[in-house]
Amino acid sequence: MKLLTPSAGTPVSFLAILKGATSSFSQSISTFESVIKAHTNKKYCYFTNSGTTAFYVILKALKTILKKTEVILPAYTAPSLILPIRKAGLKPVLCDISLKTFNMDIQSIERCINKNTLCIVPVHMFGLPMNMKDVMRTAQQHSLYVIEDAASSLGTTIHNRPTGVFGDVGFYSFNRGKNLSTLSGGCIVTDWEEMAEVIKAECASLPAPGFVSKLKIAAKLIALALAVRPLFYTVFYDIISKLKYTTLHTDFDSFTYTKFQAGVGCALFEQASKILNKRYDHGMFLFDMLAQTKGIRLPELLPQTVPVFNQFPVLFDDENIKEICFEKINSSGIESTKLYPDPIHRVYDLGYDLENDPYPNATYFSRRLLLIPTHPMMNIEKLSVIVKIIRARLGT
Numbered sequence: 001m002k003l004l005t006p007s008a009g010t011p012v013s014f015l016a017i018l019k020g021a022t023s024s025f026s027q028s029i030s031t032f033e034s035v036i037k038a039h040t041n042k043k044y045c046y047f048t049n050s051g052t053t054a055f056y057v058i059l060k061a062l063k064t065i066l067k068k069t070e071v072i073l074p075a076y077t078a079p080s081l082i083l084p085i086r087k088a089g090l091k092p093v094l095c096d097i098s099l100k101t102f103n104m105d106i107q108s109i110e111r112c113i114n115k116n117t118l119c120i121v122p123v124h125m126f127g128l129p130m131n132m133k134d135v136m137r138t139a140q141q142h143s144l145y146v147i148e149d150a151a152s153s154l155g156t157t158i159h160n161r162p163t164g165v166f167g168d169v170g171f172y173s174f175n176r177g178k179n180l181s182t183l184s185g186g187c188i189v190t191d192w193e194e195m196a197e198v199i200k201a202e203c204a205s206l207p208a209p210g211f212v213s214k215l216k217i218a219a220k221l222i223a224l225a226l227a228v229r230p231l232f233y234t235v236f237y238d239i240i241s242k243l244k245y246t247t248l249h250t251d252f253d254s255f256t257y258t259k260f261q262a263g264v265g266c267a268l269f270e271q272a273s274k275i276l277n278k279r280y281d282h283g284m285f286l287f288d289m290l291a292q293t294k295g296i297r298l299p300e301l302l303p304q305t306v307p308v309f310n311q312f313p314v315l316f317d318d319e320n321i322k323e324i325c326f327e328k329i330n331s332s333g334i335e336s337t338k339l340y341p342d343p344i345h346r347v348y349d350l351g352y353d354l355e356n357d358p359y360p361n362a363t364y365f366s367r368r369l370l371l372i373p374t375h376p377m378m379n380i381e382k383l384s385v386i387v388k389i390i391r392a393r394l395g396t
């Protein structure tokens with residue numbers, strides 16, 4: 001039987017689950033807070049049930065501090081980021097991405113700024129660090145706030161500082177596909193005292209999940225810890241694939257993070273360097289092996305940064321070759337993904353003229369992107385299979 005390797009996954013050990021179970025009787029949330037504060041060197045840290053809720057809470061808090069309405073974000077990122085912006089009564093304003101860095105294009109940000117701009121949301125896509133120096137300079141020139149989306153880049157560093165700490169406020173996600181996962185979860189960090197007070201009050205007003213919901217979360221977390229392992233993934237593939245998201249989200253629930261998840265989070269952080277280093281090593285292996293291949297583009301890596309790849313992005317010049325590689329890689333037993341097949345302005349109706357594409361790079365990117373898994377269940381042998389498939393298709 002050929003074993004299947006999933007596209008995403010954090011190996012959660014039996015010990016980590018045990019720690020989660022015993023945490024239900026301890027102060028695991030404040031312990032996890034201390035862990036994150038130590039990791040980020042930030043004064044304030046708050047947890048929520050998801051990265052989406054974390055973003056929503058930050059936006060609501062920011063709105064009370066500055067009465068402006070527009071939120072600038074990249075046209076190619078998680079489309080669900082539109083939901084908290086709208087729910088907070090704010091307006092999303094998209095900017096194009098760079099086909100060199102695969103992240104927000106700084107010049108495009110400049111063009112979106114006007115007197116209504118509340119904040120800029122740089123997103124470190126796939127664990128690739130944005131140039132935060134440029135973002136902060138642009139924000140300071142126009143007196144704007146920066147909410148740093150480090151949902152996919154936990155562990156990535158810029159000049160030895162983790163992503164998530166450069167903006168006025170930053171947030172992380174512990175969702176199932178993220179660098180470290182506790183099934184779900186969001187975390188906010190900041191040094192800004194006034195903002196922290198409002199965020200704290202917002203978080204305190206979130207409902208707590210009931211007993212049954214907490215049990216369900218714990219059970220799903222345990223199931224996921226098993227499901228991401230190739231043997232379980234292969235045996236239960238039919239059931240697992242039915243549980244994956246297939247429809248577009250139209251709303252999201254907000255509630256508090258559970259003690260069980262915080263306990264697992266603390267245990268995961270004890271092995272974080274091992275897990276995150278693997279992601280980095282796997283990404284860098286792919287980078288080195290594919291760097292000279294004609295017919296694809298890889299992201300430009302910024303100097304003095306350590307990208308902890310959430311997944312490794314490969315941008316194909318030819319859409320059809322991308323599709324063939326996708327099929328071949330997946331039939332080799334390794335799950336690659338195409339992520340979002342469309343940029344945000346083609347997913348949600350935001351009133352843009354699609355005939356005259358306002359974000360051509362984001363559209364080009366969404367059609368030609370293939371993501372290769374970098375998680376710890378991958379290894380050099382599996383990565384080499386992928387390299388061979390891509391090189392064979394491109395004739396190099």
Ligand SMILES: Cc1ncc(COP(=O)(O)O)c(C=O)c1O
Pocket residue numbers: 050051052053077078080081123125149151152173174175184185186
């Ligand atoms: C870049 C980015 N930001 C935010 C989120 C939202 O995080 P969550 O899934 O925890 O709500 C995601 C999730 O996919 C994401 O990829």
